[in-house]
Amino acid sequence: MFRINENYSKLPGSYLFSTIAKKVSAYKEANPDKKIIRLGIGDVTLPLSAPVIEALHRAVDEMGDAEHFHGYAPDLGYAFLREKIAEQDFRLRGCEVYADEIFVSDGAKCDSGNIQELFAADTKIAVCDPVYPVYVDSNVMAGRTGTYDPVTGTWSNVIYMPCTEENGFTAELPKERPDLIYLCFPNNPTGAAITKDRLQKWVDYANENGAVIIYDAAYEAYISEQNIPHSIYECANARTCAIEIRSFSKNAGFTGLRLGYTVVPKDLMCGEASLHDMWARRHGTKYNGAPYIVQRAGEVCYSEQGKKAIREQVAYYMENAARIRSGLTEMGYSVSGGVNAPYIWLKTPDGMSSWEFFDYLLQNANVVGTPGSGFGPNGEGYFRLTAFGTHENTLEALSRIRGI
Amino acid sequence: MFRINENYSKLPGSYLFSTIAKKVSAYKEANPDKKIIRLGIGDVTLPLSAPVIEALHRAVDEMGDAEHFHGYAPDLGYAFLREKIAEQDFRLRGCEVYADEIFVSDGAKCDSGNIQELFAADTKIAVCDPVYPVYVDSNVMAGRTGTYDPVTGTWSNVIYMPCTEENGFTAELPKERPDLIYLCFPNNPTGAAITKDRLQKWVDYANENGAVIIYDAAYEAYISEQNIPHSIYECANARTCAIEIRSFSKNAGFTGLRLGYTVVPKDLMCGEASLHDMWARRHGTKYNGAPYIVQRAGEVCYSEQGKKAIREQVAYYMENAARIRSGLTEMGYSVSGGVNAPYIWLKTPDGMSSWEFFDYLLQNANVVGTPGSGFGPNGEGYFRLTAFGTHENTLEALSRIRGI
Numbered sequence: 001m002f003r004i005n006e007n008y009s010k011l012p013g014s015y016l017f018s019t020i021a022k023k024v025s026a027y028k029e030a031n032p033d034k035k036i037i038r039l040g041i042g043d044v045t046l047p048l049s050a051p052v053i054e055a056l057h058r059a060v061d062e063m064g065d066a067e068h069f070h071g072y073a074p075d076l077g078y079a080f081l082r083e084k085i086a087e088q089d090f091r092l093r094g095c096e097v098y099a100d101e102i103f104v105s106d107g108a109k110c111d112s113g114n115i116q117e118l119f120a121a122d123t124k125i126a127v128c129d130p131v132y133p134v135y136v137d138s139n140v141m142a143g144r145t146g147t148y149d150p151v152t153g154t155w156s157n158v159i160y161m162p163c164t165e166e167n168g169f170t171a172e173l174p175k176e177r178p179d180l181i182y183l184c185f186p187n188n189p190t191g192a193a194i195t196k197d198r199l200q201k202w203v204d205y206a207n208e209n210g211a212v213i214i215y216d217a218a219y220e221a222y223i224s225e226q227n228i229p230h231s232i233y234e235c236a237n238a239r240t241c242a243i244e245i246r247s248f249s250k251n252a253g254f255t256g257l258r259l260g261y262t263v264v265p266k267d268l269m270c271g272e273a274s275l276h277d278m279w280a281r282r283h284g285t286k287y288n289g290a291p292y293i294v295q296r297a298g299e300v301c302y303s304e305q306g307k308k309a310i311r312e313q314v315a316y317y318m319e320n321a322a323r324i325r326s327g328l329t330e331m332g333y334s335v336s337g338g339v340n341a342p343y344i345w346l347k348t349p350d351g352m353s354s355w356e357f358f359d360y361l362l363q364n365a366n367v368v369g370t371p372g373s374g375f376g377p378n379g380e381g382y383f384r385l386t387a388f389g390t391h392e393n394t395l396e397a398l399s400r401i402r403g404i
Numbered sequence: 405m406f407r408i409n410e411n412y413s414k415l416p417g418s419y420l421f422s423t424i425a426k427k428v429s430a431y432k433e434a435n436p437d438k439k440i441i442r443l444g445i446g447d448v449t450l451p452l453s454a455p456v457i458e459a460l461h462r463a464v465d466e467m468g469d470a471e472h473f474h475g476y477a478p479d480l481g482y483a484f485l486r487e488k489i490a491e492q493d494f495r496l497r498g499c500e501v502y503a504d505e506i507f508v509s510d511g512a513k514c515d516s517g518n519i520q521e522l523f524a525a526d527t528k529i530a531v532c533d534p535v536y537p538v539y540v541d542s543n544v545m546a547g548r549t550g551t552y553d554p555v556t557g558t559w560s561n562v563i564y565m566p567c568t569e570e571n572g573f574t575a576e577l578p579k580e581r582p583d584l585i586y587l588c589f590p591n592n593p594t595g596a597a598i599t600k601d602r603l604q605k606w607v608d609y610a611n612e613n614g615a616v617i618i619y620d621a622a623y624e625a626y627i628s629e630q631n632i633p634h635s636i637y638e639c640a641n642a643r644t645c646a647i648e649i650r651s652f653s654k655n656a657g658f659t660g661l662r663l664g665y666t667v668v669p670k671d672l673m674c675g676e677a678s679l680h681d682m683w684a685r686r687h688g689t690k691y692n693g694a695p696y697i698v699q700r701a702g703e704v705c706y707s708e709q710g711k712k713a714i715r716e717q718v719a720y721y722m723e724n725a726a727r728i729r730s731g732l733t734e735m736g737y738s739v740s741g742g743v744n745a746p747y748i749w750l751k752t753p754d755g756m757s758s759w760e761f762f763d764y765l766l767q768n769a770n771v772v773g774t775p776g777s778g779f780g781p782n783g784e785g786y787f788r789l790t791a792f793g794t795h796e797n798t799l800e801a802l803s804r805i806r807g808i
Contacts, residue, residue: 001614002583003524004674008682018479018688043475053468056697057461063660064457066794071447071659075422106510106662106692113690117545120407137689141521179406210405255475256467256696258510270408278412284422285541286517288510292660293460294695390470 007143012150016133016374017041023358024368037397039324039385040368042188042342044253045393046316048297049309052252055300059293073289076280077104077261081295084302085261089246095233101265103279104298106290108218108247108260112182113138115214115243115262118278119180126159126178128171130189130372130379132216135182153377162378163190169336169345170194173201177209183232184216186223189375189384190345191337196229203232206241212268212275213242218260221251221314223340239265243275250342251310252301259290259298317342320394321387327398342387345372357383365400411547416554420537420778421445427762428772441801443728443789444772446592446746448657449797450720452701453713456656459704463697477693480684481508481665485699488706489665493650499637505669507683508702510694512622512651512664516586517542518690519618519647519666522682523584530563530582532575534593534779534786536620539586557781566782567594573740573749574598577609585610587636588620590627593779593788594749595741600633607636610645616672616679617646622664625655625718627744643669647679654746655714656705663694663702721746724798725791731802746791749776761787769804 013019020040028036048056062068076082082099090097105111113134116123123144127135136158139145146157154160159178161171169192170185183202185194206213215232223230232242244263248254264276290298300306321338328335334347348357354371361367361383372382389397417423424444432440452460466472480486486503494501509515517538520527527548531539540562543549550561558564563582565575573596574589587606589598610617619636627634636646648667652658668680694702704710725742732739738751752761758775765771765787776786793801 002527002616002674004677004679004682005522005524008522008685009677011685041476045470045473045475047470047473048467050468053464056464056467060457060460060464063452063460064454066449066451069449069451069660071449071657072445073660109692110690118409118412120409121547123406134689141686141689143525212406253475255692256473256477258692258695270406273408273413275408278408281412281415282545285538285545286514288513288659288662291662291695291698293697 005141007141010148011137011140012148016370019374020368020370024362027362034366036366036368037389037393037400038368039389039394039397040370042250042386042388043255044250044388045390046253046313048253048257049306049313051300051303051305051309052297055297056293059296063293070292073292073295075283075287075289077102077290078292078295081299084299088302090231090233093230093234095231096239097233097263097265101263101276103262103264103283104290104295105260105262105287106258107249108216108245109134111245111260111262112214112216114282115245116142116144116180117282118275119212123179124157124159125180125182126161126174127182127376128163128184128187129160129377130163130375130382131182132184132188133375135214153373160376160378163187163192164378165336168192170198173205178211181206181211181213182216183213184218186219186228186341187343188219188341189343189370189372189379191339191341191343193223193225193228193340195227196234199229199232200235203235203238203241207237211241215242215244217244218247219250219341220246221310222318222342224318225340228340233263239267241268243268248298248301251314252306253313254294254297257294257297259294316391317387320389320391323394324385324387324398327402331402338387344385344387346383346385348381348383351381354380354383361401364404365397367397367400409545411545414552415541415544416552420774423778424772424774428766431766438770440770440772441793441797441804442772443793443798443801444774446654446790446792447659448654448792449794450657450717452657452661453710453717455704455707455709455713456701459701460697463700467697474696477696477699479687479691479693481506481694482696482699485703488703492706494635494637494667497634497638499635500643501637501667501669505667505680507666507668507687508694508699509664509666509691510662511653512620512649513538515649515664515666516618516620518686519649520546520548520584521686522679523616527583528561528563529584529586530565530578531586531780532567532588532591533564533781534567534776534783535586536588536592537779539618557777564780564782567591567596568782569740572596574602577605581613582615585615585617586620587617588622590623590632590745591747592623592745593747593774593776593783595743595745595747597627597629597632597744599631600638603633603636604639607639607642607645611641615645619646619648621648622651623654623745624650625714626722626746628722629744632744637667643671645672647672652702652705655718656710657717658698658701661698661701663698720795721791724793724795727798728789728791728802731806735806742791748789748791750787750789752785752787758784758787765805768808769801771801771804
């Protein structure tokens, strides 16, 4: 009789956002007249910008014309997009990253879930706590995380790096040596940013200890302050220890279009083995490229009009973030984030647990957020709100929270 | 120091089609004046049909309008597409398959590469020989295949099921019991089809032996003969042993648009563990859904106009297949396939090896095909040509081959 990958059965419960979706739809069914405002999952609400829509229409027309039809894309992405990325996202910021080190994909979630495949089965991972669930869950599925303790909500073979009020939610260097370190800045879920000096310490630590950093920079476009690096490659020597993952979802609103990329520098070696070559092999074997029309839409994000549209969309959401921050602060909540990131991280009031506060907000304000404990034990007692709603809904949500 | 997944280094050479691409581009560079005709990789040449193009434009317009914008898709696919698939691809053919058993994805290659993750590390796989390289390579990366013997071109822990002239290229039931059996019919690369009676024997074997069949039906639309099943669920009791993978690439020409799906029936259990639930969990954790606009394009393939367009595209390619078959037969080649599949499988002449014939055709006729040995040891001495060229190029290729 065939047997399954038993690691799957170790995963406690379902994926966080699926659980939330089920709770919300149960509430909606029981209360069909209530208008729910979703500030939970990090999905955008603004439509795609005019330059993106035009690029899509143009590319669709090409696909209907024999002379300009595009079949299978190059596994690693079209050169027209990879070159724009390397130049504008990196070299213009002084980072040494080349087009052939960019791997275009259908999104940062897939890449951050799949990247662990390149590493040995007994690789020890370190994650921030709280943390985006995909990093840990994908390693659970691969059997790297040991046993789960339902009381503490932790895995025996994972190094947790607490992100707390005390350290500004940016984590301390771990005491135990990890092989693989997942960092996400600006951070999901806390909204914290990391300074360049501090990030340099992580890079130095990884190089000194033979560790690899998976740097998730999906929220880079939201950085508003100086001295916050947009890429880990702004730090010296990051090319020998860091992989960076980027997304078009949160800057250009491609959550429903699916486009992201991963940078694997050619200097990132394990003895003779090149992680760049390995990732290329994985793309070649298990992936078939992002759609041509979506890659054309990605390309236009680097035009003057495309960049202007992104700035406007980001400004729209950051206006929400500012309103949520100030509104909640006025109401007496303790809040952080929302300055270099579209997430606001708030302390639940009156010692409520994260899920208690979730139910409380859903039932009394019909507002959906994300329980901090869903992101890890140190998220308990916190709650994430996103700035991705419409202005109207964001203000309405604040007014309802004020009312309860 | 971190360590890599050493299984990657066991993979001999690069992915077959990457090797071919490199050889062709070296030849082109050395001979810039030669017009190369590609009948190698199975990429389509006809543009997307008018109904698909219209559906894409409509969906793009929705994405530019706040009221109709679509962000993250449901992990498993939109209901509008899953319901059409279940009804038209399955229930109208008498197969018991439901919408919530359909998992929409960005293509059959990803699904056939990822599906092995659901199974135990020591799962024993059986594959046809020759075979589409992704099935074996993805299991090599997962460490299941033992050691590679470069002389025989086989892995010590894989059960090979020879597909030869003698068994009509449809393989015999294996003598050693496998856990996981990969079958692809109509077959890539041989173009062979399997009758319903014969496929029923595989289903019965799998049920009796506690094995799972991964049934790759990407070429289903090319079936022209009666008594050739379009789905494995046409066979009795397939719901307890079979997963089916489908593609929009070869029927509707979505190679550059990326859409496919996998059926995991809810009856497919391993004790208490449901493979359906596991695959849903994988989608939820490591995938973020196929683009809304592409799913709308998939939906229109089930309209009357969409189905008519698919029939016309398939007929166009099958006219090529018939020409290649008859042309090569006239020239004295021994050919099979091309009746229920867009692939023609020919014996190389004069005892040439597959790669010798590849070079011979490339240099003398400037025609690119795929060496049979690239698909496995029993492919040695064979060569695959695809019917996916234009009529003009197909006829021109035949005329050039005739001339050498």
